[in-house]
Amino acid sequence: MPETTLDNPLKRFDITASEIDRVVTVFYAHIRRHPDLGPVFGAHLEDADWPEHEDKIARFWRNAILREKSYNGNPMRVHLSRPDVKAEHFPLWLGLFHQVLKAELPEPTASSWGVLADRIGEGFRAGIVSMRQPKDEPPKLF
Structure with missing residues (x-):
């Protein structure tokens, strides 16, 4: 029987560990073929490294x-x-992630995970912009 939020009241929304694992595997299969994101990931991951990365x-x-x-x-x-990880990669990453979520999960689950991914992804994007800008420049907010 599938786990529900009643089984784990701390979880954010109804999804199983195996569904999360499947989404991650499918997503990274798409990443490897993506014309912009594939080379960035490929610069840091050999073919043999993908299973370990996906598990992480x-x-x-x-x-x-x-x-x-x-x-x-x-x-x-x-x-x-x-x-080589640039702020402009995050909208591409998130767009692809949303496509996979919608294809692999029921709409309410895909939507809930997508909101969380957007928040995390925007935090990473903003952090990269902030940490990489010259110290004497005003902050970039977008």
Whole structure:
């Protein structure tokens, strides 16, 4: 029987760990073929590294959604440490992520996860803009 929010009152919305894992796997299959995002990821991940990366990101999402405490990392630091990850990549990433969510999940679940992804993605985008701008310039808000 599928897990519900009654089974785990801390989770944000109704979704299972296996659904999260599936979305992440499908999403990264799309990423690898994406003309702009594929090369950025490919610069940091060899073919053999993808399963480990997907597992790590699935743990990130299970932590964020199911409150599993299965992820330990600092994704902002990782994104900042890669100069080829640009602020303009995040709208592309989010657009593709929303497509996968809509294709793989029921609408209410896709919508709930999409809202969370938008919030996290915007935080990463804004962090990259802020941390990479020259210290003597006024802040860029967009």
